[in-house]
Amino acid sequence: MKNKNFKLVFTLYFIIFGVFITALSTLISYNVHMVNIQDVIERYAQEISYSKINDYLKPNIDKMNFLAEALANDKTLINYVKTKDPKKLAELNNLFLTVANSEKNIMQVRYIDAKGKEMIRVDRDNMQSFPHIIPRAKLQDKSLRDYFIAIKQMNKQKIWHSDIDLNIENGKIEVPYRPTFRIAVPLFEDNKFAGTVILNMLVHQMFSAIQSSPIFNIYIIDKDGNYIVHPDEKYSWNKYTEVKRKLYEDFPKSASNILSGGIKGKNFFAYKLNQILQNDDGAVLLLQPKKEIERSLKNENLLTSAIVALLSVLLSIPLAMYAARAPSKLQKTLQDTNLDLQRFAQIIDKYVITATTNLNGFITDVSSAFSKTSGYSKKELLNQNMNIIKDEDTPRSVYKDIWDTILSGRQWNGEIKNKTKNGESYWLEQTIFPIKTIDDKTISFMSVGTEITAKKRLEVISTIDKLTNVFNRRRIDELLSLEIEKARRYGEVFSLVLIDIDHFKKVNDTFGHHTGDEVLKGVAAILQNNIRKLDFLGRYGGEEFMIICPETGKDGTMSLAEDIRRKIDEHAFATVDHVTISMGVTTYRDKEDDEASLFKKCDAALYLAKNEGRNRVVHK
Numbered sequence: 001m002k003n004k005n006f007k008l009v010f011t012l013y014f015i016i017f018g019v020f021i022t023a024l025s026t027l028i029s030y031n032v033h034m035v036n037i038q039d040v041i042e043r044y045a046q047e048i049s050y051s052k053i054n055d056y057l058k059p060n061i062d063k064m065n066f067l068a069e070a071l072a073n074d075k076t077l078i079n080y081v082k083t084k085d086p087k088k089l090a091e092l093n094n095l096f097l098t099v100a101n102s103e104k105n106i107m108q109v110r111y112i113d114a115k116g117k118e119m120i121r122v123d124r125d126n127m128q129s130f131p132h133i134i135p136r137a138k139l140q141d142k143s144l145r146d147y148f149i150a151i152k153q154m155n156k157q158k159i160w161h162s163d164i165d166l167n168i169e170n171g172k173i174e175v176p177y178r179p180t181f182r183i184a185v186p187l188f189e190d191n192k193f194a195g196t197v198i199l200n201m202l203v204h205q206m207f208s209a210i211q212s213s214p215i216f217n218i219y220i221i222d223k224d225g226n227y228i229v230h231p232d233e234k235y236s237w238n239k240y241t242e243v244k245r246k247l248y249e250d251f252p253k254s255a256s257n258i259l260s261g262g263i264k265g266k267n268f269f270a271y272k273l274n275q276i277l278q279n280d281d282g283a284v285l286l287l288q289p290k291k292e293i294e295r296s297l298k299n300e301n302l303l304t305s306a307i308v309a310l311l312s313v314l315l316s317i318p319l320a321m322y323a324a325r326a327p328s329k330l331q332k333t334l335q336d337t338n339l340d341l342q343r344f345a346q347i348i349d350k351y352v353i354t355a356t357t358n359l360n361g362f363i364t365d366v367s368s369a370f371s372k373t374s375g376y377s378k379k380e381l382l383n384q385n386m387n388i389i390k391d392e393d394t395p396r397s398v399y400k401d402i403w404d405t406i407l408s409g410r411q412w413n414g415e416i417k418n419k420t421k422n423g424e425s426y427w428l429e430q431t432i433f434p435i436k437t438i439d440d441k442t443i444s445f446m447s448v449g450t451e452i453t454a455k456k457r458l459e460v461i462s463t464i465d466k467l468t469n470v471f472n473r474r475r476i477d478e479l480l481s482l483e484i485e486k487a488r489r490y491g492e493v494f495s496l497v498l499i500d501i502d503h504f505k506k507v508n509d510t511f512g513h514h515t516g517d518e519v520l521k522g523v524a525a526i527l528q529n530n531i532r533k534l535d536f537l538g539r540y541g542g543e544e545f546m547i548i549c550p551e552t553g554k555d556g557t558m559s560l561a562e563d564i565r566r567k568i569d570e571h572a573f574a575t576v577d578h579v580t581i582s583m584g585v586t587t588y589r590d591k592e593d594d595e596a597s598l599f600k601k602c603d604a605a606l607y608l609a610k611n612e613g614r615n616r617v618v619h620k
Contacts, residue, residue: 037294038266044215045269045287047343052210052218052285055351058276060105060206064183064199065159067099067106070458072157072185072197077111081187081194089120091466093133096122098461099199100131102454107167107180108200114152114193116143127202151184151196160184161279164203164228166240173240179203181277216287220273221247223282225259250288258286353428353449356435361386364444373428373451375421391419395534406434406445415452427456465539467517468524476538476546480595483548487588495557497547498584498602499527502614504543507576515575522573523581530564546602554587554619561585561617569615580615582606587619 071077076095080088096109100122109131111120118139124131142148147162154160162182167174184198207229211218220229225247226239235245248255254265263270273283348354349367356365366381374381374389381388390399394417405412411433419425428449434442463475471479483494501507501523508516520543527537527545536548549557561583568581584606586598605620612618 041215041289041294042264042269045264045289048213048216049269049271049285049287053271053273053276055347056206056209057273060201061181061183061276063103064106064181064201067103067454068159068183068185068197068199070455071096071099071109071111071199072187074458075462077187077197081189092120093122094466095461096120097131097133098457100124102457105202105205106131106199107178107202108198110198110200111195112142112148112198113195116145116148116152117141119195124202127205147182147184147198148196151186151198152193154186154193157186157188159278160186161277163222163279163281164277164283166237167200177204177237177241179207179237210285213287214290215293216289217250219250219286219288221258221284221286223259223280223284225255228281228283251286258284353451354446355381355386356444356446357386358444359442361445363388370449373420373426374418375424380421389418389420391417391425393417393425402432406432407442409434409436409440409442415456417456426451426453428452468521468539470524470528470545471536471538473538473540476536476540476548477595479536479538479548480546480598483550484588484594484598486550488591492551493553493588495549495552495554495585495587496598496602497549497557497561498540498599498606499545499547500582500606500610501543502580502582502610507579511575519573519576519579522571523568523579526568526571527564530567531560535560554585557585557587558617558619565615565617582609582614583617584609585617585619 074095076088076091079085080092092111096111100106100109104124104127107124109120109122110118113119118134118141121134121139122131123134151160160183162180162184164179164181167178167180179202181201181203182198183201184196186196187194207220210220211229211231217231218229219227219231221227222239224239227235227245227247228237230236230238230245230250235243238245246255247258251258251268254262254268257265258268258270262268267288269287271285271287273285277283349369351369352367353369353373354367355363355370357363363381363384363386366378368378371378371381376388398414398416402412402414402416411431413431414429415427416430417425417427429452430447430449432445432447435444435446436442463471465472480496486492487494501519504516504519507519520539524537524539524545527547531537531547532549534550536550538546540546547561549560552560565581565583568579571579573579584602584604586601586605588598601620605618608620609616609618
């Protein structure tokens, strides 16, 4: 055979072999990818179900659990359960109204006593309306309702979840439908059932968010196959609306598998929700791939296979076979890792309040969650000092402690009050730490925070005197204990001022208690406006007030007290015109002093001021 014939033969062999290998590899690739489509859809299902459950369902339910527990453990409610003091009902109504205002998904907040009678009820007509307190005459007897009977049978304080159903008022399902989920915490007095706190949560918006998906039809069913949520809204809640719709109509080949606890099949992926919705529904989240998605993936696979076949013929087969194996495997691993990192980064950016600054405190990066919470856009925040969100009420000592800690290379943890772009205050539970190079050199700082504004608001409600808007006695007692502890530890000095409105009983007897309340508010306002930022003012009881003056000795406190006495003496009050005060002052002297001894000296000084003619300041 001539050389040119060898060349022709080997060329033909090469072409035939190349075409055969290309056809075979294309066919194998196509079949493998067809099998992998199910894996791709399953991965999508895992990602979307994780997002729906952990981004929408769990945070909303956890938030309601927290609010129900906070109410059940509120000292004012506990005190009312013990004493049945009707005077506490107004304060409790306001507390329940505040909780309802904190979350638009709350449709109803109630306290039901041990006999099943509604004692407090706050309603919201819809998510756009404000909640309102239901008058006592319209409160209902719920003793025969299933949920009350179930709660009453609980033998310890824990969270109870109802089935998800449609709200019923006066024995009828409300129209338009109001899908409702109830969270309750039973109350106990001397180990006996004493009533319950119940939050009714509107779940329509939450479920609408869960249903949204371009890839899957999303259902939520109960353990009996009834639809809680259906892509076609008319079939949702069919257990209560009497609309007939069987599970096998949507899952003809998988209905029995789903109802027996199957977690995936050819056309479904199931995720149990009983860890979050702790009720008798036995709810299951079902994801059904949309037909157009499967079709699109198959067409994409066919097109990809055709392109690969064409390229394989054109390229050098031996080189492609040698070069493609290891890099393709490595590329797939890198791509999967990169996607995981991107998803994680997106979750962090959306839900975690983070900021990075340079060594001088100027912002170099923020998360979307930080931007949303602060009210500033990312563009407005970049290159700005972190002082842009500083709240003026936050003491300088807090910022000094932060800088001292992170500049020494340590991590700072604590609660800090900030200010939004429109001037509203918000609270973060924050961790701030240095970012270092491999050689332990600090190059920047990062803060990671969680918003706790609702928690702080509840704390404020429990420490403020409702009439005068200053600290109540419980809070002022706590602050006095802290000042004594600080003085003993660091050798600091502080003073205490006890104030009594002269002849206040005469004001009430002559002008009535309403005028007396106005005098109390007026005196409290003058006191508040004339103390220093570091001082603490509280109503100690009746017409008595107390001022704690940190880091202040006798002379400074006497000067402050005399100035306040003079301003009240000169102030023209409405109706009563003239009011005076008497003030007793004492100063922390040694480590033997405690709360009782300080108050006793302060009270003795006030007694002397009264005996010496009132409208004066006495130190003892």
